[in-house]
Amino acid sequence: MRQVERAIFDLRRGLPVLVRAAQGDVLVHPLEGCDDEAMAALQALAGTQPALALTSHRLGRLGIDVEAPAARLPLDAADTAEEVIAWASDEDSRLPPDTRPDTAGEGCTAALDLMRIGLLIPAAVIADIHDAHRAQIEALVAEGSVLAVLAEQIQAYAETRSHFLRRTSEAEIPLSHAEQATFVMFREADGMREHIAIVIGDPEQWNEAVPVRLHSACLTGDLFGSLRCDCGEQLRESVRTIDERGGGVLLYLAQEGRGIGLANKLRAYTLQDRGLDTVDADQVLGFxxxxxxxxxxxxxLQQLDIKRIELLTNNPEKIAAMDQGGVEVVNRRGVYGKLTQQNRRYLDAKAKRAGHWLEEVLGENEEEHVTPFQRPLAR
Structure with missing residues (x-):
């Protein structure tokens, strides 16, 4: 696990790392911080022409359909870093004619997993290691100039990191909508993300089915009152509702921008300003x-010993996730913000493209704010 964390740190600093895979090792450079000099250095170090690793979501936006989660596009020696970055993240970018993707090997897929874990754009410039350059690479790894990480370590880390959550601290913090509230801090093993459980009321007095809200952090909406979303109003309404229902828990999860991170969320906002909806904007970036x-x-919830809940959500995926994870959802209660001119398109996209239950706020059954429990099919 420690090697994966160190690899993420290096990539976020704009440094290349070596991913060791059964099909062959690859040098990986993040798209962020990539320039012509970095691409030339990568090629000189690896001894092969670099390729661009992209997710199937981004390839689809470029008009290339692949069955695998990712593929690699061969790059020409004349391709500039500016062009490569555009191919990976610009809606208006078009690939050179007759560009054909190559199969993504284990190293390529692991490289993109590292980008996601590190909250970077899920794209990378990668280069296979030529046999004539292997001794040089191994010498750099041995002296610590280049970090090497196993592809299987990356996969294992991505699948199990939530099981290494550590409860670090807590304090009573009275809130405007819930005077009896305790903030409990949890930290992920890599130290990159911290999550908060806001425990409202006296757990000894809670209902058998504990009211719970899973709220993904939204800096722009929760803190600054952005009009582009309804997150801040949902947050405060959830706290008030939990308090009125005798107490429960709001989990404030460090999943900004539906898990893509603040930097990528702002990039997606810029794409939305050009006419894309929230789903299409994320796909342009490769998500x-x-x-x-x-x-x-x-x-x-397990560490808080909560097994049966009333879930405050409009999102069927959250119910499916709780069911599959062994937490019984006995009821669902909708939670809404106000419909505004600025957030209408955002809410429309959530309802029509992500299946969120937003009939009440979007104009159907406006007077009814508690919808019947509906259990989605588990994926």
Missing amino acids: GNDERTYGVALEM
């Missing part, structure tokens, strides 16, 4: 419809 997972939430 799926929703990059969130809820293993962290399940671990937090």
Whole structure:
């Protein structure tokens, strides 16, 4: 695990790392911080022409359909870093004619997993190691100039990191909508993300089915009152509702921008300003419809000894995640913000493209704010 964390740190600093894979080692450079000099250095070090690793979501936006989660596009020696970055993240970019993707090996796929874990754009410039350059690479790894990480370590880390959640501290913090509240801090093993459980009321007095809200952090909406979303209003309404229902828990999860991170969320906002909806904007950057997972939430509920809940949500995926993780959802209660001119398109996309239950706020059954429990099919 420590090697993966160190690799993420290096990539976020704009440094290349070596991913060791059964099909062959690859040098990986993140898209962020990539320039012509970095691409030339990568090629000189590896001894082969670099390629561009992209997710199937981004390739689809470029008009290339692949069955695998990722593929690699061969690069020409004349390709500039500016062009490569555009191919990976610009909606208006077009690939050179007759560009054909190559199969993504284990190293390529692991490289993109590292980008996601590190909250970077899920794209990378990668280069296979030529046999004539292997001794030089190994010498750099041995002296610590280049970090090497196993592809299987990356996969294992991505699948199990929520199981290493550590409860670090807590304090009573009275809130405007819930005077009896305790903040409990949880930290992930890599130290990159911290999550908060806001425990409202006296747990000894809670209902058998504990009211719970899984709230993904939204700096722009929760803190600054952005009009582009309804997150801040949902947050405060959830705290008030939990308090009125005798207490429960709001899990404040570090999953900004549906799991893509603040930097990528701002990039997506810029794309939305050009006419894309929230789902299409995320796909342009290489992300799926929703990059969130809820293993962290399940671990937090387990550590808080909560097994049966009334879930405050409009999102069927959250119910499915709780069911699959062994937490019984006995009822669902909708939670809404106000519909505004600025957030209408955002809410429309969530309802029509992500299946969120937003009929009440979007104009159907406006007077009814508690919807019947509906259990989605588990994936």
